[in-house]
Amino acid sequence: MAKATRVSFGEELVELGATHPELVVFDADLSKSTQSQHFAAKYPERFFEMGIQEHNMIGAAAGMALSGKKPFICSFSTFVVGRFEVIRMSIGYSEANVTVVGTHCGVAIGEDGYSQMALEDIALMRTLPNMTIIQPADDREAKAAVRFLADHQNPAFLRLTRQGLEDLHGDDYEFRFGKADLLRDGSDAVIFATGGVVYNALKAAEELESEGLSIRVVNIHTIAPLDADFVVQCAKETGRVITVEDHSIVGGLGGAVAEVLGERQPTLMKRIGMTEYGRSGTPEDLYVHFGLDREGVKRQVAAFLKG
Amino acid sequence: MDLTIPALQRSANEMRIDIIRMLHAAGSGHPGGSLSLIDILTVVFLRYIKRTKENALDPDRHRLVLSKGHGVPALYAVLARCGVIPHEDLITLRQVGSYLQGHPHNGSFAPVEASTGSLGQGLSMAQGMAMAAKLDKKPYKVYCVMGDGETQEGQAWEALLSAPHHKLDNLIVILDYNKGQIDGPTNEILNLEPLGDKLRAFNWDVQEIDGHDLAAIDAAVARAQAENGQPHFIIANTIKGKGVSFMEHPTEWHGKAPNAAETEAAIKELEALLN
Ligand SMILES: Cc1ncc(C[n+]2csc(CCOP(=O)(O)OP(=O)(O)O)c2C)c(N)n1
Ligand SMILES: [Mg+2]
Numbered sequence: 358m359a360k361a362t363r364v365s366f367g368e369e370l371v372e373l374g375a376t377h378p379e380l381v382v383f384d385a386d387l388s389k390s391t392q393s394q395h396f397a398a399k400y401p402e403r404f405f406e407m408g409i410q411e412h413n414m415i416g417a418a419a420g421m422a423l424s425g426k427k428p429f430i431c432s433f434s435t436f437v438v439g440r441f442e443v444i445r446m447s448i449g450y451s452e453a454n455v456t457v458v459g460t461h462c463g464v465a466i467g468e469d470g471y472s473q474m475a476l477e478d479i480a481l482m483r484t485l486p487n488m489t490i491i492q493p494a495d496d497r498e499a500k501a502a503v504r505f506l507a508d509h510q511n512p513a514f515l516r517l518t519r520q521g522l523e524d525l526h527g528d529d530y531e532f533r534f535g536k537a538d539l540l541r542d543g544s545d546a547v548i549f550a551t552g553g554v555v556y557n558a559l560k561a562a563e564e565l566e567s568e569g570l571s572i573r574v575v576n577i578h579t580i581a582p583l584d585a586d587f588v589v590q591c592a593k594e595t596g597r598v599i600t601v602e603d604h605s606i607v608g609g610l611g612g613a614v615a616e617v618l619g620e621r622q623p624t625l626m627k628r629i630g631m632t633e634y635g636r637s638g639t640p641e642d643l644y645v646h647f648g649l650d651r652e653g654v655k656r657q658v659a660a661f662l663k664g
Numbered sequence: 665m666d667l668t669i670p671a672l673q674r675s676a677n678e679m680r681i682d683i684i685r686m687l688h689a690a691g692s693g694h695p696g697g698s699l700s701l702i703d704i705l706t707v708v709f710l711r712y713i714k715r716t717k718e719n720a721l722d723p724d725r726h727r728l729v730l731s732k733g734h735g736v737p738a739l740y741a742v743l744a745r746c747g748v749i750p751h752e753d754l755i756t757l758r759q760v761g762s763y764l765q766g767h768p769h770n771g772s773f774a775p776v777e778a779s780t781g782s783l784g785q786g787l788s789m790a791q792g793m794a795m796a797a798k799l800d801k802k803p804y805k806v807y808c809v810m811g812d813g814e815t816q817e818g819q820a821w822e823a824l825l826s827a828p829h830h831k832l833d834n835l836i837v838i839l840d841y842n843k844g845q846i847d848g849p850t851n852e853i854l855n856l857e858p859l860g861d862k863l864r865a866f867n868w869d870v871q872e873i874d875g876h877d878l879a880a881i882d883a884a885v886a887r888a889q890a891e892n893g894q895p896h897f898i899i900a901n902t903i904k905g906k907g908v909s910f911m912e913h914p915t916e917w918h919g920k921a922p923n924a925a926e927t928e929a930a931i932k933e934l935e936a937l938l939n
Contacts, residue, residue, distance in 0.1 A: 386847045406847055408816040408854025409783055436782060447925060467693040472733060472764035472781025634853040636772070638760030646760055 359521030362553075363460040365499035366517055367392025370429065373507045380507060381421055383407055383414045383430040390519075391431035391460045396617045410542035411436050419453035419618040427454060427507065434459025434475030434516055441481045448512045456506045457482075460517040462492075463631075464602030464647055465553055467519075470637035476517070480608025482514045483581055489513040490581040491534075493523045494555035498578055501532030511532075518533045518553045520627040520640055525555060525576065537584040546597035546662055549588065551577045552611045554649055558601040570662055577610055585617045592624040599627045599658055603649060606630040627661040629654060667711055669878050676706040676878070677937045679741040680907045682754055684934070686737050688927040690758040693766065696904040696917040697811060698738040700842040700875070704900055706741045708807055708838070712889075715746040719776040721779065726804050727793050729778050732811035733767040733838065734919070739776060740764055748775050757831040784817025786810065791827050794835040794895075805889070808837045811890020813845030816854045828867035835892040839869075841873065842904035844914025860899060868897040874898025908933055 373380055374396055383405045388394040397404035407414040411432055420429035430437065436445065438459050448455045462475040482488050489511050493499035499517065506513050525540065537549075540559055549560035555576045562572035573595055577583070592598050598618065600611035611628030618624045631647060644650040648657055665671075679702050687693040705728075709715050713726040720743075730739050737757065745747045749764070756762035763772045767781025778789045790808035797804050814820065827835055841859075843850050850856065862872045871887060873880040881900065888896035904918070905911030908930040911922075922930055 384844050386816075386853060388847050390846075406853055409813050409845065410816050410818060410854070412818045439782065468690060468766050470758070470777065470781065471769065472767040575829070633769075635767075637758045637761070637762065637764075637766040642760040 359523050360496045360519050361519060362493050362517040363392045363519065365496045366458065366503050366515070367395045369397045369500040369503040371399050373504065374403070377427065377507050379425065379427045381405065381426045381428045381546040383418050383428055384504070385411050385432045385436070386411055387432050390433070393431045411440045412443050415440055416447045416556065417555065418455045418604040419447035421449055421562050422453035422455045430560060431458040431460065433461040433473055434478045435473060438475060438478035438481055438514070445485060449488060452487065453512060454510055456513040456515055458515045458517065458598065461519045462552060462656050463518070464635040464643045464649070465518060465520045465603055466638040467641045467643060468637050469572065471635040474635040476605050476631050476635055477608070479557050479580060479604050479610070481614065483608060483613060485512070487512055488581055488604045490516070491579055493578050494552055494576050495505045495522050497526045498532055499523070501530070502578065505532060505534055516552060522553055523556045525559070525612045529635070532578070535579045535582050535584060537587040538576040538578060539573070540576050541574040542647065543571040543592060544595060545571045545657070546599060547573040547575060547591040547595045548599045548601055548658065549575050549577050549610060550601040551580060552603060554601050554603050557651045557654050560651045561658060564655055565659060568659060570659070571574035580610060580613060583613050585621070588614055588617050589622045592618050592622045596624065596647055598624050599661060600630060601654055604630055606632055627657065629657050665753060669882065671907050672706050672710060672878050674938060675745060675939045677711070677934055679706065679738070679745060681931055681934045682741040682744065683737045684908070684922060684927055684930045686740070686754050686757045687921045688924070690921060692758060693737060694727045694734040694919050695922065696803040696844065696909055696913070697735045697840065697842065697907045699810065699908065699911060700709055700902040700904050701735045701840050702741065703876050703878055704809065704838050704840060704881055705738050707878055709742045709746055709883060711775055711882060712885055713807070715743065715748060720748045724804055726807070726820060727777050728778065728807040728809065729786045729793070730776065731779030731780055731808050732783065732809060732814050733786070735809070735840070736766070736768050736776070739768065743775055749909065753807040756869040768903050779804070782813065783814040784819040787820055787823040790835060790935070791823050794827070794831060794832040797834050798832070804834070806835050808835070810837060810839050812841045812843065812850045812856060813853070814840060815839065817857055819892040824863065824866050824868070827895040831893045832895045833893055836888045836898065837896065838886065838898045838900055840902050841899055841904040844904045844918065846915065846918050863897050867894060868921060869894040870897050870899065872899040873901065875902035876906055905935065
């Protein structure tokens with residue numbers, strides 16, 4: 358059943374509370390939405406409700422990290438990563454072992470509109486040299502990523518969805534940090550996708566088979582550090598590269614892949630993602646509007662490959 | 665338009681019905697903070713800003729920045745009442761083709777003045793508008809409506825420190841002090857008190873009123889027209905969800921739309937207030 362990665366996060370965080378006494382969790386008046394509420398209920402002494410104060414939450418968590426704790430700080434991604442300069446100094450440059458958990462990423466949040474949508478957060482975080490960035494694409498991957506991050510001694514950013522995601526992986530799935538996740542082989546082109554839109558990209562590729570196109574699909578859960586060698590290899594083997602993300606095409610996965618290929622394996626690319634501000638609408642209407650639904654991805658991929 | 669207090673009270677309750685209908689049609693949104701806000705907006709827009717379709721973009725117009733942008737159904741309802749939004753457009757709120765965004769976006773609809781929805785930023789923009797008025801020696805007023813949870817934001821306190829320093833006596837802030845945010849009652853999440861004392865220490869002209877007593881709102885806004893070197897801050901004590909008994913709660917109805925049965929029950933209660 359479709360499950361939001363923020364829900365997976367909330368469940369896994371409670372489990373980790375038992376095994377990780379140094380784990381502390383912060384929220385800024387969104388604990389019901391980010392799902393940190395479950396940790397708050399079970400471990401109230403290790404949960405800090407900061408009120409609507411994202412700057413202060415980032416700084417206080419950094420101080421805790423510099424004092425030996427492992428903070429996870431939670432809010433809508435746009436509000437917490439939006440306080441970028443504080444993250445840059447207090448977490449990044451201070452080498453504070455904080456995991457920034459940004460939920461409600463992308464236009465898929467729907468009706469609330471652009472002010473609550475994170476569309477630039479990956480781009481910002483990618484510029485910090487020591488920032489780990491993970492965006493899981495289903496429940497299993499999200500839980501594995503949370504487990505991984507609890508032991509990860511590094512500033513990190515975990516980007517999560519509001520909307521439910523279909524399962525892409527089975528019980529035997531093994532999350533490999535920093536390694537791309539091949540979902541489907543193909544020889545005419547490769548799609549690199551990340552987060553909530555991986556499923557649509559995979560379905561689009563499957564359906565394009567009948568149009569005579571053999572498309573490889575790769576899930577990029579670790580955006581930083583990027584699995585550059587595998588990206589280059591796929592580009593070499595297929596000759597055409599497409600990226601799909603619910604984020605600006607500037608500086609996100611599309612930007613990251615383009616940077617690597619530009620230097621190591623120049624390849625014709627199509628970046629599918631956001632090129633304008635988001636707006637209000639149902640998540641379904643918005644995905645159709647911005648071409649991030651299965652049909653939209655299919656149409657753009659086909660036009661790119663046949664054009 | 666009849667602008668007596670009883671007539672305004674009736675208008676406010678009619679707009680409460682508009683708000684419920686809009687949120688039900690949208691299937692999402694924020695009833696609690698819209699219902700607590702509508703009495704304030706009614707008095708300010710109808711008696712002081714005197715908004716009309718004709719003056720909505722006049723460079724000399726009085727302005728209102730809704731810093732707590734999630735209360736925008738109340739703003740759209742009052743702009744419809746002023747003739748700036750065709751009433752039938754209200755139910756397009758939050759739909760993909762609509763100019764009525766889920767949070768104010770001046771690019772989609774200029775009469776909302778500024779884009780808000782990320783809390784804590786509106787007061788700074790209102791401050792800038794007040795500074796521009798001073799620079800150009802224009803007589804317009806700038807109103808800013810904030811939420812109590814919102815007032816926890818650091819940027820809000822930067823503006824609260826800055827506006828009195830710049831002697832912006834053309835700036836009138838109204839706090840929709842409904843005592844609730846999302847995760848709990850405001851005084852439990854991060855207490856603002858003693859708020860009036862803090863603001864007076866920051867050199868604001870502070871008044872505290874019942875934010876659902878339209879005569880009291882009117883009197884406070886009238887007093888706040890004075891230009892004596894201090895910006896004005898009206899602490900309006902309100903009730904989240906005001907007017908619909910089952911929505912009157914500090915958190916329960918912050919961010920969910922009423923279903924069909926709840927909509928019907930709410931409208932029935934509100935219609936009873938009209939008679
Ligand atoms: C910067 C920022 N952080 C978090 C949010 C999410 N949020 C929306 S409304 C809200 C609570 C606001 O409480 P308050 O200001 O008291 O508004 P009201 O009670 O009038 O609805 C929060 C935390 C936001 N919109 N902006
Ligand atoms: Mg409030």
